[in-house]
Amino acid sequence: MSNSTLPTILTAQPAETGKPAAGTPAAAPLPPPAGRTTRDWSRLVKLDWLLLPAVGLAAVVVMWFILSATLSKDLPNPTRTWESSKPYVVEPFSYRGELDQGILRFTWLSLVLVAKGYVIALALGTPLGFLLGLSKMMTKMLDPIIQILRPVSPLAWLPLGMVLFLGAGKQASELAALFTIAICAMWPTVLNTAVGVRAIPQDYLNVAKVLKLSRWKTLTKVMIPATLPYMFTGFRLSLGIAWLVIVAAEMLTGRPGIGGFLWQQYNALVYEQIILCILTIGIVGFILDRLMSVVERRFKTA
């Protein structure tokens, strides 16, 4: 009781002074109840970042239970999903065979493939973006093609990739997957870089002109730093797409990885692990996005 008096006084005072304007409830003028309600409420506020998502999650799990019990009898319910997924989650790095590995091992394989494709996408996309941003002629020439290619689904690119690398033999499926990831993930980087280059303030370019910086120095000392925030927004979006594409690429090529595992378990009629895969893909995607946004914020110059 003794340590609760101080906060009561502190919180009661603003409630009294703020009464006429804020239209507080009738109980507000009495100090003790007003103080208590504010305190309870503020304690709830502190917890709501944890509590509210937990409530949301619980609601979804309940819905899942109900759905699997009523409408869709083939859908495994949460407990069954957990029991059947347990060996994959508890031993995430185990290797029992080419298409039977721990879930993090599969994730790792997918991540490696995504990383390769993503690097290719950035290596192609950034210079292309600069080209588009710098030259009006290039924009006019290439923009229609980009706008047409951009909405094409990874499922459509993959067969073309297979055809392209038909001669590569055993490597064909990996090359096709890389091709698909790169060409799908490239566009946000291209477009954001182009916008960033166009948005460089004229003042910075004037500084470069007055200092008579060479073309190379203007590019490295002024244009690239000025475009970095835009570029990183593009990079983040590109990474999201690259991760999105991986499932499709692995499904169609049958490579071991999180997407390949998903497709194989579907064909083997083990539906529990499909849900496990979906959750893993979602969580990994979320983590990647968070990481990139941390990096992105680091490069936000005022």
Added chain:
Amino acid sequence: MAFLEISHVSKGYGPPEQRAEVLADLNLAIEEGEFVAIVGYSGAGKTTLMSLLAGLVAPDCGTVKLAGREMQGPGPDRGLVFQNYSLLPWLTVFENVKLAVDQVFADRPEAERIAHTEKFIGMVNLTRARDQRPAELSGGMRQRVSVARTLAMRPKVLLLDEPLSALDALTRATLQDEIARIWQESRTTVVLVTNDPDEAILLADRVVPLTRGPNATLAPGIPIPLARPRDRRLINENPEFKQLRNQVVESLLSAGVKPKTTLTRDLILPDIEPEDISKPWSYFNRRGPLRKGEKREESVEVAP
């Protein structure tokens, strides 16, 4: 032969049919070591004039000569202090100045360039903010960095494009004194563009009013014979100063009266033809009502 010479310079913007002449037939000769202030209304074309002097834009006709040579494009021999500081936000104070020093004194050893950079940062009293980024500095400090960067290039002419207009009155006064002090020390040729007659009179050897645009041009210069260093506290009481200020303001106001210009524009009058019910209706043969656009030309007299 004057050091910096502008002769018959004109500059306009826009496509030929709706061209806006900003500056028309400018003439100005500046001696070496002189401090000239150009005073004008906002929007009169002061920044355009500065860009011309800096070589960022080329004049439509006429020439700008520096030390007898016609200038081609921008260069570090004309140091421009931008109105909005134009510091690179991803570089620290030191790096911003060093970028200019590296560029201009590329042939000197690294240690000398660092010392040179430090010296000019010290000159504008920013040694303590050396490693801060522009976003962490106040407006006055940013403008000092900009001044330091420009001075460190050792330009033949220092071009100040309304350097203090974005600052509050107190900071402005401090920086005016600082500019006066730096000029006393270095004695480079300075062209200051401002919209404040008091600032111009306080700092300059000669004040040149720029008339109101469009077609702005330079009025005859008014020499400022006040002794230096000029004390801003005493100068307000000085009858000579008052008289000079009247002269400058008078020149600006009288130059503002210009003959009216005529604007001609095309009008499309709303003229609707009635519907002809006798004709059969089809998608391809509309019977109306039709809007008949008719072009008329209208001329209006407008005050400048």
